Amino acid sequence: MTKKLNKAYKFRLYPNEKQKEYFAKTFGCARFIYNKMLSDKIDYYKLEKATLNNTPAQYKKEFEWLKEVDSLALANAQMQLRTAFMSFFKRKGVGFPKFKSRHRNKLSYKTNNLKGTIAVFDNIIKLPKIGLIKAVTHRDIKGKIKSATISQTPTGKYFVSILVEYEKDIKQVKSNKIVGLDFSMKDLYVSSDNEKANQNHYFRKSLDRIKLAQKSLSRKVKGSNNRNKQRIKVARVHEKVSNQRNDFLHKTSTNLVKNYDAIIIETLDMKEMSKHLNLGKSVHDNSWAMFTDMLKYKLYEAGKQLIKIDKWFPSSKMCSGCGNVKKELKLSERIYKCEKCNLVIDRDYNASKNIKRAGIVQLAW
Numbered sequence: 001m002t003k004k005l006n007k008a009y010k011f012r013l014y015p016n017e018k019q020k021e022y023f024a025k026t027f028g029c030a031r032f033i034y035n036k037m038l039s040d041k042i043d044y045y046k047l048e049k050a051t052l053n054n055t056p057a058q059y060k061k062e063f064e065w066l067k068e069v070d071s072l073a074l075a076n077a078q079m080q081l082r083t084a085f086m087s088f089f090k091r092k093g094v095g096f097p098k099f100k101s102r103h104r105n106k107l108s109y110k111t112n113n114l115k116g117t118i119a120v121f122d123n124i125i126k127l128p129k130i131g132l133i134k135a136v137t138h139r140d141i142k143g144k145i146k147s148a149t150i151s152q153t154p155t156g157k158y159f160v161s162i163l164v165e166y167e168k169d170i171k172q173v174k175s176n177k178i179v180g181l182d183f184s185m186k187d188l189y190v191s192s193d194n195e196k197a198n199q200n201h202y203f204r205k206s207l208d209r210i211k212l213a214q215k216s217l218s219r220k221v222k223g224s225n226n227r228n229k230q231r232i233k234v235a236r237v238h239e240k241v242s243n244q245r246n247d248f249l250h251k252t253s254t255n256l257v258k259n260y261d262a263i264i265i266e267t268l269d270m271k272e273m274s275k276h277l278n279l280g281k282s283v284h285d286n287s288w289a290m291f292t293d294m295l296k297y298k299l300y301e302a303g304k305q306l307i308k309i310d311k312w313f314p315s316s317k318m319c320s321g322c323g324n325v326k327k328e329l330k331l332s333e334r335i336y337k338c339e340k341c342n343l344v345i346d347r348d349y350n351a352s353k354n355i356k357r358a359g360i361v362q363l364a365w
Contacts, residue, residue, distance in 0.1 A: 001169070001170055001171075001172075002167050002168070002169050002170075003167070003168060003170050004165055004166070004167055005165070005166055005167070005168055005301065006146070006163060006164065006165055007143065007163075007164050007166065008161045008162065008163050008164070009120075009139055009141055009161070009162045009164065010159055010160070010161045010162075011120075011125065011135045011136060011137055011138070011139075011159065011160050011162070012135060012136045012157065012158070012159055013125065013133050013134070013135050013150070013158035013159060013160050014133070014134040014135065014136075014158070015133050015134070015158055016134075019130055019133055020158075022069075022129070022130050023150060023152065023158065025065075025068060025069055026069040026070060026073050026109050026150075027107045027108065027109055027152070028102075029065070029066055029068075029069045029073065029074065030069075030073050030074060030076070030077040030108075030109040031077075031100045031102065031105065032063075032066075033056050033059065033066065033074045033077045033078070034077040034078075034080060034081055034100055035099045035100055036059060037054050037056075037077075037078060037081055038081055038097055038099060039099075040052055040054055041054065055078060056071070056074035056075060056077070056078055069129065070109075070111050070128050070129040070130075072110075072111045072112045072114075072128065073109040073110065073111050076109065076110040076111065076112070077109070081097060084097035085097060106151060107151060107152040108149055108150060108151035108152070109149070109150055110147055110148070110149045110150075111127065111128050111147065111148055111149075111150070112146070112147045112148075113145045113146055113147060113148070114128075118145050118147070118148050118162070119145070120137055120141050120145070120162060121137070122137065123135055123136060123137050124137075125137065125148075125160055125162075127148060127150070127160070135160070141162060141164055142164070142166055143164035143165050143166025143167075144164065144165045144166070145162055145163070145164055146163045146164065146165050147162075147163045148160050148161065148162050148163070149161045149163075153235070153239060154231070154232070154235035154238075154239070155232055155235045155236050155239050156232065168301065170300075170301065170303045171303045172303045173261050173302065173303045173304050174261065175261045175262040175304075175305060175363055176261050177259065177260045177261045177262075178260065178261065178262045178263075178264065178356060178359065178360060178363070179191050179192055179193060179256070179259075179260045179262075179263055179264070179356065180192035180263075180264045180265075180352045180353060180354070180355035180356025180357070180358075180359055181263060181264065181265050181352060181355065182266070182315065182316075182348045182349075182351040182352035182355055183265075183266065183268055183286075183288055184196070184197075184348050185286065186199070187199055187348075188252070188286050188288070188291065189352075190346070190348035190349050190351075190352050191352055192349075192352040192353045192355070192356040194346075194349050197252050199248070199285075199286060200244070200248060201285050202241045202244040202245050202248075202285065203241050203245070203285040204285055206237060206240070206241050209237050210234070210237050210238070213230070213233050213234045213237055214234055216230055216233075217230045217231060217233075217234050245285070245287055246290075249287060249290060249291050249294055250294060252291070253291060253294040253295050253298055254298065256295065257295065257298045257299055257302055257304065260304070261304050261305070262299075262304060262305045262306075262307060262359070262363060263295055263299065263304075263305075263306050263307070264306075264307040264308075264309065264355050264356055264358070264359025264360075264362075265292060265295075265306070265307070265308055265309075265355065266308070266309055266310075266311060266313065266315060266355060267308045267309065267310060267311040268288065268311060269311065292306070305363070307359040307362050307363060309355060309358045309359055309362065313354075313355075313358055314354075315351040315352075315354040315355050315358070316329055316336075316347060316350070316351045317329045318350075318354045319336070319338040319340065319341060319343055319350070320343070320345065320350045320353035320354050320357070321338060321341050321343040321345075322338060322340050322341040322343070324338055324339065324340040324341065326339070329347075333347060334346070334347050334348075335347060336350040
């Protein structure tokens with residue numbers, strides 16, 4: 001079956017000083033229009049008890065400098081605000097839209113491809129309003145370019161993410177090789193084949209370096225050149241940790257997709273887990289949500305399946321041998337001992353076998 005898919009290609013940009021100035025201006029304008037529209041919506045609702053339908057175009061007379069940047073960047077900022085409101089009204093647990101800070105938020109803007117305004121050549125990328133920019137185009141793009149998101153990292157690097165739509169003939173693979181994965185704080189996961197991901201915990205290993213760099217930053221005078229230099233050093237440590245983690249997750253997820261036809265996992269709320277169990281650093285270091293997202297799109301593209309079982313399924317408390325369910329099981333108990341059939345087994349391995357069994361039932365349905 002031929003299906004339309006979206007894929008993003010990320011490339012490093014090397015803008016000149018004039019192009020850097022334009023990017024900074026566009027980042028600021030996109031943030032300004034988002035905050036201004038949000039502020040006006042709040043004020044209007046307080047007065048009229050109704051929704052204000054404002055657009056970026058109506059602000060250009062008062063703020064003429066908005067005309068200097070890509071109008072589609074402003075339109076996409078409006079769409080982001082609209083999405084934020086929709087999420088607030090429709091999804092539980094999503095808070096009211098917040099104002100974007102110059103210091104805390106990511107520097108980025110999104111623009112769309114209109115009749116070839118975005119194009120990728122050999123180590124050159126064309127973008128609206130700015131023209132040709134030097135880049136490292138290390139991969140060939142296949143498909144129709146839809147949009148581009150330009151971003152700047154805290155270390156001062158520039159990137160562009162090109163969103164492409166393409167068609168692919170996806171043939172559904174019969175689920176012969178199936179595996180269950182149980183989330184593990186130590187190893188990322190333990191599989192029903194008794195294999196572990198052996199997560200390297202890059203953040204934990206770099207914690208001492210981060211603390212020293214952060215301590216040095218706190219001693220610098222605010223607004224000074226030395227503080228800015230130290231801020232970049234701190235950002236580089238975090239950036240390296242992020243790159244190491246992403247590389248590990250991509251390689252691990254790709255290996256699983258190659259070896260199995262169906263992967264079964266539990267539906268976990270990582271935010272609640274980190275909050276109630278006081279395991280924020282460990283949860284962040286594992287990036288389980290990012291890992292499962294990678295599995296999802298890679299399996300779909302390969303014609304394979306990702307099965308999620310209910311989070312209330314007692315995978316840890318159930319015996320994988322006889323099916324007996326314990327009433328209580330402490331988090332500190334790493335070995336599962338069945339009171340009924342006397343099975344002694346690693347807790348995570350036991351859970352992964354139960355997850356696999358429950359997933360096979362869902363596949364049968």
